[in-house]
Amino acid sequence: MISKRLLLGDEAIALGAIHAGISGVYAYPGTPSTEITEFIQNNAPEVRSRWCTNEKTAMEAALGMSYAGKRAIVCMKHVGMNVAADAFVNAGITGVNGGLVVLAADDPSMHSSQNEQDSRFYGKFAMIPILEPSSQQEAYDMMPYAFSLSEELKLPVLMRVVTRLAHSRAGVQVTTPITQNALNPDNERTHWVLLPGNARRQYASLVAKQPQLLTSAEESPYTKLHKAEGAKIGVVACGIAYNYVMENEPLKRGISVLKVSQYPLPEKQIKALAAECDTLIVAEDGQPVAEEQIRSMLGAEYNLQGRLSGALPRMGELTPDNVGAALGVEQTQNFTAAENVVPRPPALCQGCGHRDVYDALNKVAREYADARIFGDIGCYTLGALPPFRAIDSCVDMGASITMAKGAADAGVHPAIAVIGDSTFTHSGMTGLLDAINDKANITVIISDNLTTAMTGGQDSAGTNKFEAICLGLGVEPEHLHVVTPLPKNMEEITRIIREEIEYNGVSVIIPRRECIQTLNRKLRQKRAQQ
Amino acid sequence: MKKDIILSGVGGQGILTIATIIGDAAAVAGLSLKQAEVHGMSQRGGDVQSNLRLSTEDIYSDLIKQGAADMIISMEPMEALRYLPYLNSEGVVVTSSHPFKNIPNYPDEQALYAELNSLSNVAILPIEDLAKENNIPKCANIVLLGMAAPSIEILTPEQLRESIKRVFASKGEKVVEMNCQAFDIGLNAVKQ
Numbered sequence: 001m002i003s004k005r006l007l008l009g010d011e012a013i014a015l016g017a018i019h020a021g022i023s024g025v026y027a028y029p030g031t032p033s034t035e036i037t038e039f040i041q042n043n044a045p046e047v048r049s050r051w052c053t054n055e056k057t058a059m060e061a062a063l064g065m066s067y068a069g070k071r072a073i074v075c076m077k078h079v080g081m082n083v084a085a086d087a088f089v090n091a092g093i094t095g096v097n098g099g100l101v102v103l104a105a106d107d108p109s110m111h112s113s114q115n116e117q118d119s120r121f122y123g124k125f126a127m128i129p130i131l132e133p134s135s136q137q138e139a140y141d142m143m144p145y146a147f148s149l150s151e152e153l154k155l156p157v158l159m160r161v162v163t164r165l166a167h168s169r170a171g172v173q174v175t176t177p178i179t180q181n182a183l184n185p186d187n188e189r190t191h192w193v194l195l196p197g198n199a200r201r202q203y204a205s206l207v208a209k210q211p212q213l214l215t216s217a218e219e220s221p222y223t224k225l226h227k228a229e230g231a232k233i234g235v236v237a238c239g240i241a242y243n244y245v246m247e248n249e250p251l252k253r254g255i256s257v258l259k260v261s262q263y264p265l266p267e268k269q270i271k272a273l274a275a276e277c278d279t280l281i282v283a284e285d286g287q288p289v290a291e292e293q294i295r296s297m298l299g300a301e302y303n304l305q306g307r308l309s310g311a312l313p314r315m316g317e318l319t320p321d322n323v324g325a326a327l328g329v330e331q332t333q334n335f336t337a338a339e340n341v342v343p344r345p346p347a348l349c350q351g352c353g354h355r356d357v358y359d360a361l362n363k364v365a366r367e368y369a370d371a372r373i374f375g376d377i378g379c380y381t382l383g384a385l386p387p388f389r390a391i392d393s394c395v396d397m398g399a400s401i402t403m404a405k406g407a408a409d410a411g412v413h414p415a416i417a418v419i420g421d422s423t424f425t426h427s428g429m430t431g432l433l434d435a436i437n438d439k440a441n442i443t444v445i446i447s448d449n450l451t452t453a454m455t456g457g458q459d460s461a462g463t464n465k466f467e468a469i470c471l472g473l474g475v476e477p478e479h480l481h482v483v484t485p486l487p488k489n490m491e492e493i494t495r496i497i498r499e500e501i502e503y504n505g506v507s508v509i510i511p512r513r514e515c516i517q518t519l520n521r522k523l524r525q526k527r528a529q530q
Numbered sequence: 531m532k533k534d535i536i537l538s539g540v541g542g543q544g545i546l547t548i549a550t551i552i553g554d555a556a557a558v559a560g561l562s563l564k565q566a567e568v569h570g571m572s573q574r575g576g577d578v579q580s581n582l583r584l585s586t587e588d589i590y591s592d593l594i595k596q597g598a599a600d601m602i603i604s605m606e607p608m609e610a611l612r613y614l615p616y617l618n619s620e621g622v623v624v625t626s627s628h629p630f631k632n633i634p635n636y637p638d639e640q641a642l643y644a645e646l647n648s649l650s651n652v653a654i655l656p657i658e659d660l661a662k663e664n665n666i667p668k669c670a671n672i673v674l675l676g677m678a679a680p681s682i683e684i685l686t687p688e689q690l691r692e693s694i695k696r697v698f699a700s701k702g703e704k705v706v707e708m709n710c711q712a713f714d715i716g717l718n719a720v721k722q
Contacts, residue, residue, distance in 0.1 A: 006557045111568050168566035168581075168592040171557055240592075247591035320591040332597030334619040338611035340637040340645050344540065346576030347632070382574065386634075528701075 007172045009165040012136040013075075013103060014039035016143025019177035023070035023098075024048040026058035028426065029455035030077030031112040032166035033105035037075055038456075046180075051452075053461040054397070054426040055080035059087040059102070066100040066156075067192065069184030071147050078106040079113060081122050083397065083427070091156045092126035093194060093202045097186040099147035100156040105166045108285050108317035112454075114377070114396065116315070118286035123158040123263060127206055129213050130263035131159045131222070132239035136170040138222065138261065144178070149216065153209060162285050164317065165240050210264070218268045222261035225269060231256040234277040235327070236270060238290050241283035244323035255327060265293055274298050281326055282306035285318045347382060353513035354380040356485035357447050358388040360493040360511075361416070364501065365390075371414050371501075372407060376400035376428070378420035379453045379515075391418060398427030405431065405440040414501040417444045422452040425462035429469060435506050436474040443500045443507045446470075447485075449515035457518040466510055475508050485511035532585040533684040534594045536613045539605030540630045541578050544671030547697075548603065549580045551675060555685050555693035556584050566592040575632050577609055584684050603678045605671060606630045607642055607654065622651040624678040624720075626670070628658045653677060653720060660715055669712035676716020687717055 007015065014036045017025065025047060027037040041049045048065075052058035055076045062072035076084060081104050088102060104119035123130035131146055133139040142159065150157045190198045217223060234256040237245040242259045250257050258273050260266065274280050274297075282291040282304065291306035298304060305311035311326045312318065325331055348355050357380070365371040375381055375391030376399060383390040393403060400417040408415035419428045424446050435442055446466060452458040462469060470480050479500060483493050493511065500507035535552070539545040549565050556563040567580040581594045596615050602623045604610035610625035617623070625646065629639060646652055655677055661670040672694065679687040694713055698706045 004557070006553055006563075163568070164566055164592050167568060168564055169553060170564045170589075170592075171562065243590040243592065247595070319593055320595045324595065332595070332618075333615055334597050334621075335614040335617055338614045338645055340642045341608055341612045342633065342635050342637060344575075344577040344608075344633055346541070346574035349574060379574070 004171045004173050006169055007136055007140070008035055008167060008169050009136050009139050009161055010035035010105070010167070011039045012140040012172050013143065013159070013161070014043070015172075015174060016140040017073045017101070018044045018047060019175065020144040020147045021071055021178045021180045022047055022073050023180045024062065024065045024072040025075060026052050026062040026072060027075035028052055028055050028058055028080060029452050029458045030080050030105070031455055032107060032163040033075045033077050033080075033103065034455045034458070035166070036103060051458050051461070055084040056087055059084040059091070062100055063087060063091050063094070063096070066096040066098045067186050068098065069186070070098040070181045071100070072098065073101045073103060075103045076105070077113065078104055078117050078119050079115065079396070080104070081119050085122070088122065088156070089126045090194060092128050092206060093199055094192050095154040095202065095205075096150055096156055097154075097184070098181050099150035101143070101146045101150060102156055102158045104158060104160050106160060106162045106286055108162055111163055116286065118289050119158065119160045120263065120286065120289045123160070124289070126156075126158070127210060128155045129153065129157050129216065131157060132261050132263070133159070133161060133165065134239050134242040134259065134261060136165070136168070137172050139165065140172050140174065142222070153212065153216075155206075155209070160239065162240055162317070214264045214267065217262040217264050218266040220262040220266070222259070223266050223269060224259040225273070226251055226257040226259070228254045228256045230254065231276070232278045233281065234258065234273040234279070235281045235283055236260055236273070236290060236294065238282070238284040240285050241318050241323065244318050244320045245283050245327070247320040248324040248327050248329045250327060253327065253329070260290065265290055267297060270294055270297060274302060279303045279305060281311060283312065283318065283323055283326065345385060347385065348379060349516055351516045352379070353449055353485040353511060353515070354383060354447055355388075356487060356490070357418070357445065357511045358383045358390040360485070360490055360497060361418070361445070362388065362390055363490075364494050364497045365416070367498070368414055368501070370412065371416065372412050373416045373418060374400045374404045374407070376417070376419040376423045378423050379449075380418060380420055380447050383418070397423055398431055401428050401431035401435060401442070401444055404442040404444070405435045405438070408441045413441060415442045416501070417442060419444065419446055421446060421448040421450065421462060421466065422460040424466070425460070429473065432470070432475070432506070432508075433473050439505055441504050443497065443509065446508060446510045448510050448512040450512070451515045451518045453515045453517065457515065457521065470508050475506055479503055479505065479507045481508070482510045482512055485513050531684055532583070532587070533601070533682060534599045535582040535584070535601045535603060535682070536594060536599045536616055537580040537582060537603050538609040538613055539578055540609065540632070541575050543578070543605040543630070545578050545580060545605055548671055548675050549582055551690060551693045551697050552582060552584070552682070552685065554697055555689045558693065559685060559689055561586060561684065562589045564589050564592045577612065579609075579613065601678065601681055603674060605674060607646060608637065611642070611645060620651065622653075622681045623649055624653045624674065624681065626657045626674060627654045628656060655719055657716065660719060661712060664711065664715055666708045666712050669709050672709045672712035673716040673719075676713040677720045679713070679717055680720060
């Protein structure tokens, strides 16, 4: 039965995975990947889908399900790959049993991220196949293909998308779902116990598989060549870049297009195209991953153009405009930028508890000339912007606590860390343990709004457990405080912050008040049910 | 036939609902469509936009090229101007007149309106006031859709009205009725 549905790229991936018979989705929220897990949670109760504490636990749990013979998908944003990397790379060494797909959603132009790293590097690093769909339909179709490929090669498969596909809606033809695999745990201990002897053998096996991966990409149904008669310019168009290239009507302009949607790069087709043409342009969203490799394939003399040559911008996302420019298409612009327009940056919602936290913190920090406030990733990162201008750093998940500790070790005082509840369980707990073990002089503020807010209000792993966690890690009870961040409590909160700054040791203050977005949502749902 | 539409506004104004309705109507009508949006940060009072592409042919790019947009439909006047470089020479701009001033350096209103009025095909209407006067304050975004409907062309106002009924069906009959009313108010306001 075939029918068409209007789906976001993320939703197409989710539905494709469900129809490919997954038994579990393991993920941590992260724009632009969050909607995948949400869709599965809302549409497939037969699939295990509870949010994980971080991308590493997610990757490992999925590997466990694969070990047991069933299909699993892991979803994350690009920086989440950094957290999952340990398990991800070694999953290439152990190999898989049930099909395992890792979905990385990259964010070129950093719409909601700290960098625009390209997850394709990770696929190459782990020596596993990569799939890169260029449309919502392809994202759906590639799911059963990815799982079959994974089980055939006995390797995880990385699928990489970008924001503009993940968060774009289009019509998708859906097909008949298949059933989940049966329980069938792997008995080959030599594959799964990575003692050096085994690991060397497994690595040799991985290396030996590489030609098979290359052939699979060259023969892939998703690798397509559109030849323009007598063309002297060829474009290698990776993933979503293919859309931007085709939008500019290359064939009419006498430009051939090689669509690349599976890696390792299809060397045979690339070299053939290069031989026919004088110039090859590499169009890829993200970093010049393909361009560097193709440069190496074709040699320094070949006229290769792309992000490194300046034909395309080195940074930021591709658009049909900048790709058009690279293809020599005349750019239209009827109106220049309007005069009466200013930026409208996001801000903390009116009534948000983080606002009260920053009001209190700013008040006290002003009394100390050398105060440094190390921030973290979440809605509260917006405290960096006016009117609060409250934080001095924000680097990666959990870095607030650990950087505060390192700075305190160096002599910074007061060294204050601000971290959210979800970020704390994601990767703050281990840093806090370091601080306690080393008796660091830091004040940690865990701003608990009982949710993972910035990504849309998902469940937070440690809700109702923070006091116990902190005490269990060794925070002294008299230096652990819970407060309610409201204007009326400002005096109490500033007093506590001051006292704890003066205390030479680890202090934890937990301002707790539910996120008003999730609170309002719950109230609306309640009213609707009545 | 194709129609490239940019929808814009501030987070929370209901832009994406407008996109959903148009998208639904297009899907039912068997048109090709792509609708790109940016989530996440935009929820927090930042600017929101959606690129909505409708066509009788296949569509490749999810994003609209500069100088190619047939329409800008905006819930906020400054947000309408933000996407001017994307408008084609005959492009239509349909916008609310009500400025959303959640930033300290919002431009001078008179200058803003002057710049909007300098465009050849612009409609600026007080949709929030219209909605409030008719006791449907939360449906200002659908009033805007009604205003924009005659210019959409690749879909008829009737097709959009049917879509409103489908999209709001789960929220109950009263909500469907309010939104249909909002749509008609916008439609009639622009006929005058």
